[in-house]
Amino acid sequence: MNDTVASLFTLFLWLLILAVFLRSLLSWFPISQENEAARLLYRITEPLLEPVRRVLPRTGMIDFSGMVVIILLYVMIEVVRRAAGQ
Numbered sequence: 331m332n333d334t335v336a337s338l339f340t341l342f343l344w345l346l347i348l349a350v351f352l353r354s355l356l357s358w359f360p361i362s363q364e365n366e367a368a369r370l371l372y373r374i375t376e377p378l379l380e381p382v383r384r385v386l387p388r389t390g391m392i393d394f395s396g397m398v399v400i401i402l403l404y405v406m407i408e409v410v411r412r413a414a415g416q
Contacts, residue, residue, distance in 0.1 A: 336414035343407045347400050349374050354396040375399075 353375045361368045382395040 333414055336410050340407055340410055343403050343410070346374075346378065347403050350378065350396050350399050350403070353379075357393070 349371060353371050356368060356371065363369070378399045379395045382398050383393070386394055386398065
């Protein structure tokens with residue numbers, strides 16, 4: 331695997347982890363739905379979080395889907411690193 335491609339893909343995965351983390355933090359604060367940054371964050375992360383929510387059992391008010399997605403993205407980073415020989 332080309333090192334440049336692996337590095338760019340790893341950077342993309344880290345940015346997704348950051349986006350999911352920020353989305354989780356935003357859920358603690360009353361943010362207006364009119365906020366463009368919040369809407370962008372929701373559009374980026376919802377395709378990752380929704381399938382996990384459908385699979386995970388309900389746990390009351392706590393949503394573990396963000397944590398599961400972050401773990402899966404980190405596993406993907408490790409797979410890319412090992413495939414690239416880094």
